[in-house]
Amino acid sequence: MLPLPMRVTSVLGHVVPNGARPLGYAALAAAYGLDAPAPDRLFAAGERHTLRTEGRWSVLTPRYQPPADTLVSHLGFALRHEAIDLGLLAALFRRPEARRAITAWVRRQPTGRHPRRAWFLYEWLTGEQLDLPPAPRVTAADVLDPAHQFAISGEVVPRYRVRNNLPGTPAFCPLVRLSPDLVTMRASDLAEEARAVVRRTAPDLMARAAAFLLLLDSKASYVIEGERPPQDRIQRWGQALGEAGRTVLDTDELLRLQRLVIGRDTRFLRLGWRSLGGFIGARDRDSNAPLPDHVSARPEDLAVLIDGLLAFAARSEAGVLDPIVSAACLAFGFVFIHPFEDGNGRIHRWLLHHVLARRGFNPPGISFPVSAVFLARIEAYRAVLEHFSRPRLALTEWETTPDFNVRVLNETRDLFRFFDATRQAEFLASSVVETVRTILPREVEYLRRYDLSKVRIQNFLEMPDSRFDLMIGFLRQNGGRFSRRARTNEFAALTDVEVLAIEGIYADLLLDHG
Known part of the structure; x- marks a missing residue:
């Protein structure tokens, strides 16, 4: 059984909602005092048959509460319902209880999808081999659930009959959940x-x-x-x-x-x-x-x-x-x-x-x-x-x-x-x-308008490209108008009529696009 206190009030720095008991990673972290950053989403089982969200907590119905609080029951919940959290798993797998529990779990259910995933993750994270024979020839299970997290195509590892679709190695492997924003991005x-x-x-x-x-x-x-x-x-x-x-x-x-x-x-x-x-x-x-x-x-x-x-x-x-x-x-x-x-x-x-x-x-x-x-x-x-x-x-x-x-x-x-x-x-x-x-698109449109303004201005005024660029820069800085300094220095040669015409063209084409 998990060494859970009768009433867990906080997990990984986050207060547990009233009337709820931690599930999955949250329960494991509370039981073993795991030092790892909290997942963005924590799970708990509530007392009522309604779902609710409080901060990071997703409070589920009582039916999700396992019959017994064991390492395997909560690890199994995490593998079924939560995104893989390699940091929390690495901390958990340092506990000697984890080695014994996972070994027994695989022996009881050698063809089970989640026991084989836990077995692979244990050996992948710790570098230690469990005393287990190769898995039976069953359909390979994905290490990362593609419905929860972004994964690579991966390769099947015969020892566990799992597909290693983790994007990295034990030396460096950040993971990304399929959040609503990223699902929308991928579809667009x-x-x-x-x-x-x-x-x-x-x-x-x-x-x-x-x-x-x-x-x-x-x-x-x-x-x-x-x-x-x-x-x-x-x-x-x-x-x-x-x-x-x-x-x-x-x-x-x-x-x-x-x-x-x-x-x-x-x-x-x-x-x-x-x-x-x-x-x-x-x-x-x-x-x-x-x-x-x-x-x-x-x-x-x-x-x-x-x-x-x-x-x-x-x-x-x-x-x-x-x-x-x-x-x-x-x-x-x-x-x-x-x-x-x-x-x-x-x-x-x-x-x-x-x-x-x-x-x-x-x-x-x-x-x-x-x-x-x-x-x-x-x-x-x-x-x-x-x-x-x-x-x-x-x-x-x-x-x-x-x-x-x-x-x-x-x-x-x-x-x-x-x-x-x-x-x-x-x-x-x-x-x-x-x-x-x-x-x-905005930069392309600006350049199109810039070229058009240049053509219109050159219909009545010849000016080197460098001087034209300087002039447009002055107009951009001064809200589409020639400053007193520009009129008396760099562009003193312009007539009043030319100044009004240039400012009008700038207003028509570039004023709101600079």
Whole structure:
């Protein structure tokens, strides 16, 4: 029987609804005091035959309450009704009771779908083999239920007669639930919508739009980090974004990208993988001690985590994991690990470009300006990052080092190799929707109107292209009117009639489209 107290009041930091008893992962976490972030959705059995939701809790009817509170009964509930949570399972499987219970379960039900899934997950997560013979030849069961979570095509593992459709390896394997928003995204075929925009746009116009969007994204990626680099660095990073997806991702590429991001001045940081602790946050004004919002992965875990991240990139691509899901897992996983002293944020966003381009999601030559969308939605972006960091910070023991850094005192690798990336995938999906349906068509329309305004103005005024671009820039900054400074300096040669005509054309074509 589970060592559950008579009345469980809180599970993983979340108060249990009145009159309800935890089910599945929640019951296991309460019984064994598992240290892991809480799933976004927790389950409990209520006293009435009605369903209700309270915060993270889904309160089910009494019929879901198992006859006996055992490890197997609640693990079976989790495997049937909940998304696979590798972090909680890893914590559970460290308990000696789990080894004995799963072994007995498989022996009792050797052909059962859920016992075989539990057996596979135990050995996959722990690296330990249970004293069990190979499974009988029955229909292979999916490790991940495709009705609950995004999965790859996978391969059948004969020992268990299960299909390993996990997108990663034990070194790194974030998972994403089929939330309503992501189901809608998958059904909408955003990639085809983007290709349709390209097909109905003149090639030269689309090339100019693509160049602008690339530069816009490069600049935004630096602005998010609070930097204002010179234009040449912005252009070089834009070129790197444009080249994303052309090669297989490896450690040399990640190291090259960091050198490109940082530039020539490396006097105050060490290039390459971190050898010390890392954190994101503020410092105490008086003592200079760290006040972290996020504590990065331990330096001694970086090699395994990065190898796992690269294996995830290869396995999810070969297994045709949804491109947006794959990009979110890889890119956000990288920034959560934070393997470098500096440059992590920009490389994190480069990885989004890399996956989408490599999977052919965005049209050839077009880079979705996800950084620009993230910048425009900066508070929502921060909330998505904090959704990961806040519960993990509570599980991280750390101390301040003599040089005012952080040193992690407990084992935290599971916090970074296993996580639910649903919130991150939803945010990326909504950002791609905004790019495809708003930003890309808007930029194409702006350039069309820009060209038309140029033709109309050139009917009565000859002007070099560089001077015309400068003039449009002044008008954009001043609400469609020439400022006094522009009239008396750069455009003093214009007559009053010409000024009125130009302002009228700008108002007709560009005023609401800049």
